[in-house]
Amino acid sequence: MKKVTFFFLMLMAVLFIFVSLDLAPTDDVNSPAATHVSPRYIEEAHEETGAANMVTAVLADYRGYDTLGETTVIFTAGIACLLILDVRQKQKW
Template sequence: MKIVNLILVLCIGGFLIYGTLDMPRWGDPDSPASKHVSPRYIQKTVEETATPNMVTSILADYRGYDTLGETTVIFTAGMACILLLRNSIRKNRND
């Protein structure tokens, strides 16, 4: 079973490496990722959001909705832990 799993994992890894062969070079300033959408964030951040830190401006403004989702994930996880564990905590206290 371990051998089967190992082969499976190696296949998955090999396929992922096969995918990287065509990728833009690492650290290439002309790669599509650096050319298509992101220049606007870099050039216009101060003008449009008045924030010199680009990560902040994207996180809280351009893609602020993702951050809403992110906080919801935290809330979900917190509620999930309460849902799962709360009852048993109370029971333990009574013991």
């Protein structure tokens, strides 16, 4: 079983290397990730949101709705822990 797993993972490694050649190389200034939305963030974030830290500007202002979802996920994880471990079984209510 472990040999079969290992064989398939080697196959996946070959596939990953083959597919990675279609990506833009590391440090490429003209990669797709660096040319669509990020120039707007870098050039106008301070002017529009008043935060010199662009990560904060994107996190809390441009994508505030996304961060609201993440906060809700974290809160839900905490409540899930509480429900899994802290249930008192012999209580009336």
